Amino acid sequence: MLLIFDFFVFNTVEENEYISKIIPLQDKLYRFARRLLKNEEDAKDAVQEVIIKLWEKCSMIDSERNIEAFAMSVTKNYCIDKLRTRHIQLVPIKGIFPTQKSLNPDIMLEQKEEIEIVEQIIATLPAKQRAILQLRDVEGMEMNEIAKVMKMKPNNVKVNLSRARKKVKEKLEAYENGYKNY
Amino acid sequence: MDIRIIKKLLEKYYEGETSLEEEAVLRDYFNNEDVPQELKKYQSQFVFYQREREIEYQNYDFALPKDREIHHTKKQLYWIPAAAAVILLIISIIFFLPQNPFSHKQSNMITVTDPDSTYRITEYALYAVSENLNKGLGKLDKLEYLQEGMNALNKININLSNKESN
Amino acid sequence: MKKQKIRILNTIVILIGLSLQLAYSADIDKIMNKYSGQDGFTVVNIPGSSLGYVFNEMNGSKERNKEDDKKIKEIAKDISGIKILTYSKEDGGKILPNAIYNELLAAVNTKEYSQLMNVSKKDEKVMMLVKKDANDKVSEFLMLTYEPDEVTLIQITGKLNLNDIKDLTQPKENKK
Numbered sequence: 431m432l433l434i435f436d437f438f439v440f441n442t443v444e445e446n447e448y449i450s451k452i453i454p455l456q457d458k459l460y461r462f463a464r465r466l467l468k469n470e471e472d473a474k475d476a477v478q479e480v481i482i483k484l485w486e487k488c489s490m491i492d493s494e495r496n497i498e499a500f501a502m503s504v505t506k507n508y509c510i511d512k513l514r515t516r517h518i519q520l521v522p523i524k525g526i527f528p529t530q531k532s533l534n535p536d537i538m539l540e541q542k543e544e545i546e547i548v549e550q551i552i553a554t555l556p557a558k559q560r561a562i563l564q565l566r567d568v569e570g571m572e573m574n575e576i577a578k579v580m581k582m583k584p585n586n587v588k589v590n591l592s593r594a595r596k597k598v599k600e601k602l603e604a605y606e607n608g609y610k611n612y
Numbered sequence: 613m614d615i616r617i618i619k620k621l622l623e624k625y626y627e628g629e630t631s632l633e634e635e636a637v638l639r640d641y642f643n644n645e646d647v648p649q650e651l652k653k654y655q656s657q658f659v660f661y662q663r664e665r666e667i668e669y670q671n672y673d674f675a676l677p678k679d680r681e682i683h684h685t686k687k688q689l690y691w692i693p694a695a696a697a698v699i700l701l702i703i704s705i706i707f708f709l710p711q712n713p714f715s716h717k718q719s720n721m722i723t724v725t726d727p728d729s730t731y732r733i734t735e736y737a738l739y740a741v742s743e744n745l746n747k748g749l750g751k752l753d754k755l756e757y758l759q760e761g762m763n764a765l766n767k768i769n770i771n772l773s774n775k776e777s778n
Numbered sequence: 779m780k781k782q783k784i785r786i787l788n789t790i791v792i793l794i795g796l797s798l799q800l801a802y803s804a805d806i807d808k809i810m811n812k813y814s815g816q817d818g819f820t821v822v823n824i825p826g827s828s829l830g831y832v833f834n835e836m837n838g839s840k841e842r843n844k845e846d847d848k849k850i851k852e853i854a855k856d857i858s859g860i861k862i863l864t865y866s867k868e869d870g871g872k873i874l875p876n877a878i879y880n881e882l883l884a885a886v887n888t889k890e891y892s893q894l895m896n897v898s899k900k901d902e903k904v905m906m907l908v909k910k911d912a913n914d915k916v917s918e919f920l921m922l923t924y925e926p927d928e929v930t931l932i933q934i935t936g937k938l939n940l941n942d943i944k945d946l947t948q949p950k951e952n953k954k
Contacts, residue, residue, distance in 0.1 A: 460669035477669060544656035545663065567661045570632055592628030598657060599626060606653060698790050720814040721821045730828040734854050735846075737862060737932050741921055742946040744904050748895040749944070 451497050452484060458498070458569055459505050465564040466509035468553050476512065480505045502579045506561060513557055544602070551601045552594075559594035566591055615648060622654060806920070806933050809885050810861050818871020818878075824860040826936075833857075853943055858936035866928040879903060879924040882931055886920055894940075901926055908940075916940060 459480055464473035483504055552560055558580070565576045577584040621638050624630045630638070641647075642658035724730050814821035833854040865871055865878045883905060887893075891907035903924035911917040919934045 456669040457667070461664065461667050464667070474669075541656055541659055545660045548656055548660040564664075567635070568664045570635075572632065588628040592626060595626050595628065599654070602656065603653060695786055695790065699793070702790070702793055719811040720819075721811060721823050723823045723825060725825075725828050727828070727832045730824055730832045731850075733822060733824055733862065734829065734832070734857070734860060735850055737860050737934065738850060738853060738943055738946055740923075740930070740932060741906075741919070741934070742943045744897075744906065744921060744923065745895070745940065745944040746947055748897060748904065748906070 448485060452481060452501070455498060455501050456481075459501060461568060462502060462505050462561070462564055463509050465552070465560055465568075466506070466557060467512060472512065476505065476508055480508055483508070496575070496578070499575055499578045502565070503581070506579055510557060544605075547602065547605055548598065551598050551605075554601075555594055555597060559590050559597070562587055562590050563594045563598075567595075615651070618651065622651075806861065806886065809882070809931075810863055810933075813863060813865070818865050818867060818869045818873070820864045820869060822862045826858040829854060829857055829860070849942070849946060853939065853946070856937035856939075857934055859934070861931075861933040863931040864928060865930075868927065875924060875926065875929045879922065879929045882922055882929065886922060886931070891918075891920060 456477060460473055460477050463476035463480070464470055467473050467476060480501065484501055487504075552563060555563070561580060562576060565571045565579060566573075571579070573584050573587055576582075576587050580587060582590075618638065618641055621630060621634055624634065625638060639658050639662060642651075642655045643662050647655050724733060810821050810823070813819045833851050863882075865875060867875065871878070886907060887905070891909050894906040894908050895904060896906075897904040903922075905920075905922045907920040907922075908916050909918035916938045917935065919932075919938055919940075921930075921932045923930045
Protein backbone atom coordinates (compact mmCIF):
# COMPACT_ATOMS: atom_id res chain seq x y z
CA MET A 431 0.00 0.00 0.00
CA LEU A 432 2.75 2.40 0.92
CA LEU A 433 4.46 1.92 -2.41
CA ILE A 434 1.68 3.70 -4.25
CA PHE A 435 1.88 6.95 -2.41
CA ASP A 436 5.16 8.51 -3.45
CA PHE A 437 4.04 12.00 -4.14
CA PHE A 438 5.39 13.86 -1.18
CA VAL A 439 9.01 14.87 -1.29
CA PHE A 440 10.65 16.92 1.34
CA ASN A 441 14.02 17.26 2.96
CA THR A 442 14.68 17.41 6.62
CA VAL A 443 15.64 20.74 8.02
CA GLU A 444 19.21 19.61 8.35
CA GLU A 445 19.28 18.32 4.80
CA ASN A 446 18.19 21.69 3.50
CA GLU A 447 20.75 23.46 5.61
CA TYR A 448 23.42 21.15 4.41
CA ILE A 449 22.43 21.51 0.77
CA SER A 450 22.30 25.29 0.96
CA LYS A 451 25.79 25.42 2.43
CA ILE A 452 27.44 22.84 0.25
CA ILE A 453 26.08 23.70 -3.18
CA PRO A 454 27.85 27.08 -3.38
CA LEU A 455 31.11 25.35 -2.62
CA GLN A 456 30.94 22.89 -5.46
CA ASP A 457 32.76 25.09 -7.94
CA LYS A 458 35.60 25.71 -5.59
CA LEU A 459 35.91 22.07 -4.66
CA TYR A 460 35.87 21.10 -8.30
CA ARG A 461 38.61 23.56 -9.24
CA PHE A 462 40.71 22.39 -6.34
CA ALA A 463 40.29 18.73 -7.19
CA ARG A 464 41.03 19.48 -10.82
CA ARG A 465 44.26 21.20 -9.91
CA LEU A 466 45.37 18.35 -7.73
CA LEU A 467 44.26 15.45 -9.89
CA LYS A 468 45.11 17.13 -13.18
CA ASN A 469 42.11 15.52 -14.80
CA GLU A 470 38.57 16.83 -15.24
CA GLU A 471 36.75 13.52 -15.05
CA ASP A 472 38.56 12.50 -11.93
CA ALA A 473 37.86 15.89 -10.44
CA LYS A 474 34.12 15.48 -11.01
CA ASP A 475 34.16 12.09 -9.35
CA ALA A 476 36.12 13.58 -6.50
CA VAL A 477 33.52 16.27 -5.91
CA GLN A 478 30.77 13.66 -5.77
CA GLU A 479 32.68 11.59 -3.30
CA VAL A 480 33.58 14.58 -1.19
CA ILE A 481 29.98 15.71 -1.04
CA ILE A 482 28.97 12.31 0.22
CA LYS A 483 31.77 12.32 2.75
CA LEU A 484 30.73 15.73 3.95
CA TRP A 485 27.14 14.58 4.39
CA GLU A 486 28.28 11.66 6.46
CA LYS A 487 30.31 13.93 8.65
CA CYS A 488 27.95 16.87 8.65
CA SER A 489 26.44 16.03 11.99
CA MET A 490 29.91 16.51 13.40
CA ILE A 491 30.29 19.99 12.01
CA ASP A 492 29.15 22.67 14.34
CA SER A 493 27.88 25.85 12.82
CA GLU A 494 30.79 28.00 13.92
CA ARG A 495 33.30 25.89 12.14
CA ASN A 496 34.38 27.11 8.77
CA ILE A 497 32.55 24.77 6.43
CA GLU A 498 34.53 25.92 3.44
CA ALA A 499 37.87 25.18 5.00
CA PHE A 500 36.59 21.82 6.16
CA ALA A 501 35.22 20.96 2.74
CA MET A 502 38.46 21.94 1.06
CA SER A 503 40.39 19.94 3.58
CA VAL A 504 38.32 16.84 2.90
CA THR A 505 38.85 17.41 -0.81
CA LYS A 506 42.57 17.74 -0.36
CA ASN A 507 42.82 14.55 1.63
CA TYR A 508 40.74 12.67 -0.86
CA CYS A 509 42.81 13.89 -3.80
CA ILE A 510 46.16 13.25 -2.18
CA ASP A 511 44.97 9.76 -1.44
CA LYS A 512 43.90 9.28 -5.02
CA LEU A 513 47.26 10.58 -6.29
CA ARG A 514 49.11 8.05 -4.22
CA THR A 515 47.18 5.19 -5.69
CA ARG A 516 47.75 6.34 -9.23
CA HIS A 517 50.41 4.36 -10.97
CA ILE A 518 51.27 7.00 -13.50
CA GLN A 519 51.77 10.61 -12.73
CA LEU A 520 49.59 12.30 -15.28
CA VAL A 521 51.12 15.25 -17.02
CA PRO A 522 48.72 16.50 -19.61
CA ILE A 523 50.57 17.17 -22.79
CA LYS A 524 48.56 19.35 -25.05
CA GLY A 525 50.88 19.70 -27.97
CA ILE A 526 54.39 20.19 -29.10
CA PHE A 527 55.95 23.34 -27.74
CA PRO A 528 57.18 25.77 -30.32
CA THR A 529 60.90 26.29 -30.04
CA GLN A 530 60.70 29.98 -30.71
CA LYS A 531 58.28 32.74 -30.61
CA SER A 532 56.51 33.44 -33.82
CA LEU A 533 57.66 36.51 -35.67
CA ASN A 534 54.24 38.14 -35.94
CA PRO A 535 52.71 37.63 -32.59
CA ASP A 536 49.02 38.20 -32.15
CA ILE A 537 48.94 39.09 -28.50
CA MET A 538 45.88 37.09 -27.68
CA LEU A 539 47.13 34.01 -29.46
CA GLU A 540 50.48 34.36 -27.82
CA GLN A 541 48.87 34.72 -24.45
CA LYS A 542 46.69 31.76 -25.14
CA GLU A 543 49.66 29.53 -25.79
CA GLU A 544 51.41 30.80 -22.74
CA ILE A 545 48.39 30.25 -20.58
CA GLU A 546 48.32 26.64 -21.60
CA ILE A 547 51.99 26.43 -20.78
CA VAL A 548 51.35 27.86 -17.35
CA GLU A 549 48.82 25.17 -16.67
CA GLN A 550 51.21 22.49 -17.70
CA ILE A 551 54.02 23.93 -15.66
CA ILE A 552 51.85 23.96 -12.58
CA ALA A 553 50.98 20.34 -13.25
CA THR A 554 54.64 19.44 -12.92
CA LEU A 555 54.84 20.89 -9.42
CA PRO A 556 54.54 18.65 -6.40
CA ALA A 557 51.00 18.23 -5.07
CA LYS A 558 51.56 20.35 -2.00
CA GLN A 559 52.70 23.32 -4.02
CA ARG A 560 49.96 22.87 -6.58
CA ALA A 561 47.43 22.93 -3.80
CA ILE A 562 48.76 26.05 -2.12
CA LEU A 563 49.05 27.88 -5.42
CA GLN A 564 45.46 27.00 -6.18
CA LEU A 565 44.14 28.06 -2.81
CA ARG A 566 45.92 31.39 -2.90
CA ASP A 567 46.12 32.56 -6.47
CA VAL A 568 42.84 31.13 -7.74
CA GLU A 569 40.61 30.89 -4.69
CA GLY A 570 42.03 33.87 -2.84
CA MET A 571 42.13 32.29 0.58
CA GLU A 572 43.89 33.87 3.52
CA MET A 573 47.16 32.38 4.66
CA ASN A 574 45.76 31.04 7.91
CA GLU A 575 42.81 29.49 6.10
CA ILE A 576 45.20 27.74 3.74
CA ALA A 577 47.17 26.58 6.74
CA LYS A 578 44.00 25.00 8.16
CA VAL A 579 43.16 23.21 4.96
CA MET A 580 46.68 21.98 4.34
CA LYS A 581 47.35 21.25 8.00
CA MET A 582 50.58 23.20 7.77
CA LYS A 583 52.04 26.08 9.69
CA PRO A 584 51.31 29.50 8.10
CA ASN A 585 54.99 30.21 7.66
CA ASN A 586 55.46 26.91 5.93
CA VAL A 587 52.63 27.82 3.64
CA LYS A 588 54.33 31.07 2.76
CA VAL A 589 57.57 29.31 1.95
CA ASN A 590 55.89 26.80 -0.31
CA LEU A 591 53.84 29.49 -1.99
CA SER A 592 56.96 31.44 -2.76
CA ARG A 593 58.70 28.37 -4.12
CA ALA A 594 55.77 27.48 -6.32
CA ARG A 595 55.39 30.94 -7.76
CA LYS A 596 59.10 31.20 -8.46
CA LYS A 597 59.20 27.88 -10.19
CA VAL A 598 56.37 28.87 -12.47
CA LYS A 599 58.18 32.06 -13.34
CA GLU A 600 61.46 30.25 -14.03
CA LYS A 601 59.97 27.57 -16.17
CA LEU A 602 58.03 30.08 -18.11
CA GLU A 603 61.21 32.01 -18.77
CA ALA A 604 62.93 28.84 -19.86
CA TYR A 605 60.14 28.22 -22.32
CA GLU A 606 60.35 31.79 -23.56
CA ASN A 607 64.04 31.34 -24.19
CA GLY A 608 63.38 28.28 -26.25
CA TYR A 609 64.69 25.51 -24.07
CA LYS A 610 63.03 22.19 -24.41
CA ASN A 611 64.11 20.84 -21.08
CA TYR A 612 62.37 22.71 -18.35
CA MET B 613 49.32 52.32 -12.62
CA ASP B 614 52.89 53.23 -11.95
CA ILE B 615 55.22 50.59 -13.31
CA ARG B 616 57.53 50.91 -10.39
CA ILE B 617 54.75 50.01 -8.00
CA ILE B 618 53.98 46.96 -10.07
CA LYS B 619 57.60 45.91 -10.06
CA LYS B 620 57.77 46.32 -6.31
CA LEU B 621 54.64 44.27 -5.85
CA LEU B 622 55.97 41.58 -8.11
CA GLU B 623 59.06 41.29 -5.96
CA LYS B 624 56.93 40.80 -2.86
CA TYR B 625 54.70 38.44 -4.76
CA TYR B 626 57.42 35.96 -5.54
CA GLU B 627 58.53 35.99 -1.94
CA GLY B 628 55.03 35.06 -0.93
CA GLU B 629 54.61 38.27 1.02
CA THR B 630 51.86 40.08 -0.76
CA SER B 631 48.47 40.54 0.85
CA LEU B 632 45.27 39.58 -0.92
CA GLU B 633 44.61 43.23 -1.75
CA GLU B 634 48.05 43.64 -3.28
CA GLU B 635 47.56 40.50 -5.30
CA ALA B 636 44.26 41.94 -6.50
CA VAL B 637 46.13 44.98 -7.76
CA LEU B 638 48.52 42.80 -9.72
CA ARG B 639 45.72 40.69 -11.11
CA ASP B 640 43.74 43.72 -12.14
CA TYR B 641 46.75 45.29 -13.81
CA PHE B 642 47.78 42.30 -15.85
CA ASN B 643 44.26 41.45 -16.94
CA ASN B 644 42.98 44.88 -17.91
CA GLU B 645 45.76 47.28 -18.72
CA ASP B 646 48.27 47.70 -21.47
CA VAL B 647 51.32 45.83 -20.26
CA PRO B 648 54.76 47.16 -21.31
CA GLN B 649 57.12 44.75 -22.96
CA GLU B 650 59.42 44.24 -19.99
CA LEU B 651 56.53 42.99 -17.87
CA LYS B 652 54.93 40.91 -20.55
CA LYS B 653 56.53 37.74 -19.31
CA TYR B 654 54.51 37.95 -16.10
CA GLN B 655 51.19 38.54 -17.78
CA SER B 656 50.32 35.00 -18.72
CA GLN B 657 50.46 33.82 -15.13
CA PHE B 658 47.94 36.33 -13.87
CA VAL B 659 45.71 35.89 -16.87
CA PHE B 660 45.79 32.17 -16.22
CA TYR B 661 44.79 32.49 -12.57
CA GLN B 662 41.97 34.82 -13.48
CA ARG B 663 40.65 32.38 -16.06
CA GLU B 664 40.84 29.58 -13.53
CA ARG B 665 38.58 31.46 -11.17
CA GLU B 666 35.77 31.20 -13.65
CA ILE B 667 35.78 27.44 -14.04
CA GLU B 668 32.50 25.97 -12.90
CA TYR B 669 31.53 22.53 -11.76
CA GLN B 670 28.44 22.48 -13.96
CA ASN B 671 26.94 19.35 -12.59
CA TYR B 672 24.08 20.57 -10.54
CA ASP B 673 22.15 17.37 -10.40
CA PHE B 674 22.34 17.47 -6.69
CA ALA B 675 21.00 14.47 -4.90
CA LEU B 676 21.88 13.43 -1.44
CA PRO B 677 23.05 9.86 -1.26
CA LYS B 678 20.23 7.65 -0.07
CA ASP B 679 21.34 4.22 -0.92
CA ARG B 680 24.41 4.33 1.21
CA GLU B 681 24.61 3.68 4.88
CA ILE B 682 24.56 7.06 6.50
CA HIS B 683 25.22 7.33 10.18
CA HIS B 684 23.28 10.14 11.75
CA THR B 685 23.26 9.52 15.39
CA LYS B 686 21.91 12.76 16.68
CA LYS B 687 19.52 14.54 14.42
CA GLN B 688 17.64 12.02 12.29
CA LEU B 689 14.62 11.55 14.52
CA TYR B 690 13.36 15.11 14.45
CA TRP B 691 10.36 14.14 12.34
CA ILE B 692 8.91 11.86 15.00
CA PRO B 693 7.55 14.71 17.12
CA ALA B 694 6.10 16.24 13.96
CA ALA B 695 4.33 13.00 13.09
CA ALA B 696 3.16 12.61 16.66
CA ALA B 697 1.72 16.12 16.57
CA VAL B 698 -0.24 15.32 13.46
CA ILE B 699 -1.58 12.11 14.96
CA LEU B 700 -2.65 13.96 18.09
CA LEU B 701 -4.39 16.47 15.89
CA ILE B 702 -6.30 13.72 14.12
CA ILE B 703 -7.32 12.15 17.40
CA SER B 704 -8.58 15.44 18.75
CA ILE B 705 -10.54 16.03 15.56
CA ILE B 706 -12.17 12.63 15.94
CA PHE B 707 -13.06 13.44 19.52
CA PHE B 708 -14.78 16.64 18.55
CA LEU B 709 -16.85 15.11 15.83
CA PRO B 710 -20.56 14.89 16.52
CA GLN B 711 -20.45 11.13 16.24
CA ASN B 712 -17.66 10.47 18.62
CA PRO B 713 -16.55 6.90 18.12
CA PHE B 714 -14.80 6.76 21.42
CA SER B 715 -17.45 7.98 23.79
CA HIS B 716 -18.80 5.30 26.00
CA LYS B 717 -22.16 6.22 27.31
CA GLN B 718 -23.51 3.06 28.59
CA SER B 719 -25.27 1.21 25.85
CA ASN B 720 -28.63 -0.09 26.90
CA MET B 721 -29.44 -1.85 23.73
CA ILE B 722 -31.68 -4.81 24.35
CA THR B 723 -30.74 -7.87 22.41
CA VAL B 724 -33.59 -10.22 21.87
CA THR B 725 -32.95 -13.92 21.87
CA ASP B 726 -36.12 -15.67 22.89
CA PRO B 727 -38.14 -16.93 19.97
CA ASP B 728 -41.43 -15.46 21.06
CA SER B 729 -40.19 -11.89 21.38
CA THR B 730 -38.23 -12.34 18.20
CA TYR B 731 -41.31 -13.31 16.32
CA ARG B 732 -43.47 -10.62 17.77
CA ILE B 733 -41.07 -7.82 17.23
CA THR B 734 -40.26 -8.93 13.73
CA GLU B 735 -43.90 -9.05 12.96
CA TYR B 736 -44.40 -5.63 14.41
CA ALA B 737 -41.57 -4.15 12.44
CA LEU B 738 -42.69 -5.65 9.18
CA TYR B 739 -46.23 -4.53 9.69
CA ALA B 740 -45.14 -1.04 10.59
CA VAL B 741 -43.10 -0.80 7.45
CA SER B 742 -45.85 -2.29 5.40
CA GLU B 743 -48.42 0.14 6.64
CA ASN B 744 -46.27 3.11 5.97
CA LEU B 745 -45.42 1.85 2.55
CA ASN B 746 -49.04 1.58 1.73
CA LYS B 747 -49.81 4.87 3.30
CA GLY B 748 -47.31 6.46 1.10
CA LEU B 749 -48.99 4.81 -1.79
CA GLY B 750 -52.33 6.03 -0.50
CA LYS B 751 -54.00 2.75 0.32
CA LEU B 752 -54.37 2.71 4.03
CA ASP B 753 -55.54 5.27 6.53
CA LYS B 754 -55.69 3.47 9.75
CA LEU B 755 -52.69 2.73 11.84
CA GLU B 756 -54.17 -0.23 13.57
CA TYR B 757 -51.27 -2.56 13.09
CA LEU B 758 -48.83 0.05 14.13
CA GLN B 759 -50.74 0.53 17.30
CA GLU B 760 -50.89 -3.16 17.95
CA GLY B 761 -47.18 -3.35 17.44
CA MET B 762 -46.63 -0.54 19.90
CA ASN B 763 -48.54 -2.44 22.53
CA ALA B 764 -46.55 -5.54 21.83
CA LEU B 765 -43.36 -3.61 22.26
CA ASN B 766 -44.53 -2.14 25.53
CA LYS B 767 -45.36 -5.57 26.78
CA ILE B 768 -41.89 -6.70 25.96
CA ASN B 769 -40.42 -3.72 27.80
CA ILE B 770 -42.36 -4.61 30.87
CA ASN B 771 -41.35 -8.23 30.66
CA LEU B 772 -37.74 -7.42 30.34
CA SER B 773 -37.63 -4.91 33.13
CA ASN B 774 -39.42 -7.45 35.28
CA LYS B 775 -36.77 -9.96 34.52
CA GLU B 776 -34.04 -7.53 35.48
CA SER B 777 -35.57 -6.69 38.80
CA ASN B 778 -35.86 -10.35 39.69
CA MET C 779 15.35 8.02 5.19
CA LYS C 780 13.38 10.10 2.79
CA LYS C 781 11.25 7.15 1.68
CA GLN C 782 10.33 6.37 5.25
CA LYS C 783 9.21 9.89 5.85
CA ILE C 784 7.17 9.91 2.69
CA ARG C 785 5.41 6.74 3.78
CA ILE C 786 4.60 8.00 7.19
CA LEU C 787 3.27 11.27 5.88
CA ASN C 788 1.07 9.40 3.45
CA THR C 789 -0.21 7.11 6.16
CA ILE C 790 -1.19 10.19 8.10
CA VAL C 791 -3.03 11.58 5.11
CA ILE C 792 -4.89 8.30 4.78
CA LEU C 793 -5.78 8.35 8.46
CA ILE C 794 -7.17 11.82 8.09
CA GLY C 795 -9.21 10.70 5.14
CA LEU C 796 -10.55 7.66 6.98
CA SER C 797 -11.42 9.61 10.07
CA LEU C 798 -13.33 12.12 8.01
CA GLN C 799 -15.08 9.22 6.35
CA LEU C 800 -16.09 7.87 9.72
CA ALA C 801 -17.38 11.25 10.67
CA TYR C 802 -19.83 11.40 7.86
CA SER C 803 -21.04 7.85 7.47
CA ALA C 804 -24.35 7.08 9.09
CA ASP C 805 -23.38 4.14 11.18
CA ILE C 806 -26.72 2.96 12.44
CA ASP C 807 -25.11 0.81 15.08
CA LYS C 808 -23.39 3.80 16.52
CA ILE C 809 -26.55 5.84 16.49
CA MET C 810 -28.53 3.12 18.17
CA ASN C 811 -25.89 2.60 20.81
CA LYS C 812 -25.52 6.25 21.43
CA TYR C 813 -29.18 6.86 22.12
CA SER C 814 -29.85 3.61 23.91
CA GLY C 815 -28.49 4.99 27.14
CA GLN C 816 -30.43 8.24 27.08
CA ASP C 817 -33.68 9.08 28.76
CA GLY C 818 -36.82 8.21 26.87
CA PHE C 819 -35.13 5.87 24.43
CA THR C 820 -35.65 2.15 24.01
CA VAL C 821 -33.44 0.25 21.64
CA VAL C 822 -34.09 -3.32 20.67
CA ASN C 823 -31.82 -5.46 18.59
CA ILE C 824 -32.77 -8.75 16.98
CA PRO C 825 -29.61 -10.39 15.77
CA GLY C 826 -29.36 -12.69 12.81
CA SER C 827 -28.98 -15.65 15.09
CA SER C 828 -32.38 -15.17 16.68
CA LEU C 829 -34.03 -14.53 13.35
CA GLY C 830 -32.38 -17.53 11.80
CA TYR C 831 -33.53 -19.76 14.58
CA VAL C 832 -37.12 -18.60 14.58
CA PHE C 833 -37.73 -18.28 10.89
CA ASN C 834 -35.56 -20.94 9.45
CA GLU C 835 -35.30 -23.66 11.97
CA MET C 836 -38.46 -23.39 13.97
CA ASN C 837 -41.81 -23.56 12.36
CA GLY C 838 -42.83 -20.12 13.59
CA SER C 839 -44.90 -19.35 16.59
CA LYS C 840 -47.83 -21.65 17.03
CA GLU C 841 -50.05 -18.93 18.36
CA ARG C 842 -50.40 -17.19 15.07
CA ASN C 843 -52.77 -17.48 12.19
CA LYS C 844 -51.17 -19.82 9.75
CA GLU C 845 -51.50 -17.61 6.72
CA ASP C 846 -49.87 -14.64 8.40
CA ASP C 847 -47.26 -16.97 9.62
CA LYS C 848 -46.37 -18.08 6.16
CA LYS C 849 -46.09 -14.58 4.76
CA ILE C 850 -43.95 -13.34 7.55
CA LYS C 851 -41.75 -16.34 7.46
CA GLU C 852 -41.31 -15.92 3.76
CA ILE C 853 -40.11 -12.37 4.26
CA ALA C 854 -38.21 -12.87 7.48
CA LYS C 855 -36.14 -15.84 6.41
CA ASP C 856 -33.85 -13.58 4.40
CA ILE C 857 -33.52 -10.92 7.03
CA SER C 858 -30.19 -10.75 8.83
CA GLY C 859 -30.99 -8.19 11.48
CA ILE C 860 -33.57 -5.84 12.88
CA LYS C 861 -33.00 -2.87 15.13
CA ILE C 862 -35.72 -0.71 16.55
CA LEU C 863 -35.28 2.56 18.35
CA THR C 864 -38.24 4.26 19.96
CA TYR C 865 -38.38 7.52 21.79
CA SER C 866 -41.24 8.92 23.76
CA LYS C 867 -41.74 11.40 26.54
CA GLU C 868 -43.78 8.85 28.38
CA ASP C 869 -40.68 6.74 28.74
CA GLY C 870 -38.85 9.55 30.37
CA GLY C 871 -37.77 11.64 27.44
CA LYS C 872 -37.33 15.31 28.20
CA ILE C 873 -36.86 16.60 24.67
CA LEU C 874 -39.61 17.26 22.17
CA PRO C 875 -40.12 14.30 19.84
CA ASN C 876 -39.96 16.64 16.89
CA ALA C 877 -36.44 17.64 17.83
CA ILE C 878 -35.44 14.01 18.22
CA TYR C 879 -36.90 13.22 14.85
CA ASN C 880 -34.89 15.98 13.25
CA GLU C 881 -31.75 14.90 15.01
CA LEU C 882 -32.13 11.31 13.88
CA LEU C 883 -33.04 12.41 10.43
CA ALA C 884 -29.85 14.41 10.08
CA ALA C 885 -27.85 11.45 11.32
CA VAL C 886 -29.28 8.88 8.94
CA ASN C 887 -30.05 10.91 5.88
CA THR C 888 -26.60 10.61 4.33
CA LYS C 889 -25.49 9.82 0.84
CA GLU C 890 -25.13 6.16 1.62
CA TYR C 891 -28.86 5.81 1.43
CA SER C 892 -31.42 6.78 -1.16
CA GLN C 893 -34.79 8.10 -0.21
CA LEU C 894 -37.69 5.80 -0.88
CA MET C 895 -40.49 7.79 0.63
CA ASN C 896 -40.95 11.03 2.45
CA VAL C 897 -44.14 12.00 4.19
CA SER C 898 -44.05 15.28 6.00
CA LYS C 899 -47.17 16.53 7.73
CA LYS C 900 -47.56 18.49 10.90
CA ASP C 901 -48.45 15.55 13.06
CA GLU C 902 -46.94 12.79 11.06
CA LYS C 903 -43.67 12.26 9.32
CA VAL C 904 -42.26 9.21 7.64
CA MET C 905 -38.89 8.89 6.00
CA MET C 906 -37.85 5.70 4.29
CA LEU C 907 -34.32 5.10 3.08
CA VAL C 908 -32.78 2.13 1.34
CA LYS C 909 -29.31 0.93 0.57
CA LYS C 910 -28.90 -1.30 -2.44
CA ASP C 911 -26.25 -3.88 -3.12
CA ALA C 912 -24.30 -4.53 -6.28
CA ASN C 913 -27.21 -6.38 -7.87
CA ASP C 914 -29.55 -3.49 -7.24
CA LYS C 915 -31.41 -5.37 -4.53
CA VAL C 916 -32.31 -3.76 -1.27
CA SER C 917 -29.79 -4.76 1.38
CA GLU C 918 -30.73 -2.33 4.11
CA PHE C 919 -33.92 -0.51 4.91
CA LEU C 920 -34.50 2.39 7.27
CA MET C 921 -37.76 3.82 8.42
CA LEU C 922 -37.93 6.88 10.61
CA THR C 923 -41.35 7.94 11.78
CA TYR C 924 -42.65 10.82 13.81
CA GLU C 925 -45.89 11.25 15.68
CA PRO C 926 -46.62 13.82 18.36
CA ASP C 927 -45.97 11.29 21.09
CA GLU C 928 -43.30 9.15 19.62
CA VAL C 929 -40.39 8.74 17.27
CA THR C 930 -39.39 5.39 15.83
CA LEU C 931 -36.37 4.28 13.84
CA ILE C 932 -36.41 0.81 12.34
CA GLN C 933 -33.48 -0.74 10.57
CA ILE C 934 -33.86 -3.98 8.66
CA THR C 935 -30.84 -5.55 7.04
CA GLY C 936 -30.67 -8.46 4.66
CA LYS C 937 -32.36 -9.38 1.44
CA LEU C 938 -35.66 -7.56 1.39
CA ASN C 939 -38.52 -7.63 -0.99
CA LEU C 940 -40.45 -4.47 -0.39
CA ASN C 941 -43.36 -5.60 -2.46
CA ASP C 942 -43.92 -8.60 -0.27
CA ILE C 943 -43.72 -6.40 2.79
CA LYS C 944 -46.21 -4.01 1.31
CA ASP C 945 -48.58 -6.87 0.61
CA LEU C 946 -48.59 -7.77 4.28
CA THR C 947 -51.10 -5.07 5.01
CA GLN C 948 -53.38 -5.30 2.05
CA PRO C 949 -55.91 -7.20 3.96
CA LYS C 950 -58.55 -9.12 2.16
CA GLU C 951 -59.98 -10.15 5.42
CA ASN C 952 -59.96 -8.71 8.87
CA LYS C 953 -56.85 -9.86 10.63
CA LYS C 954 -58.10 -9.56 14.13
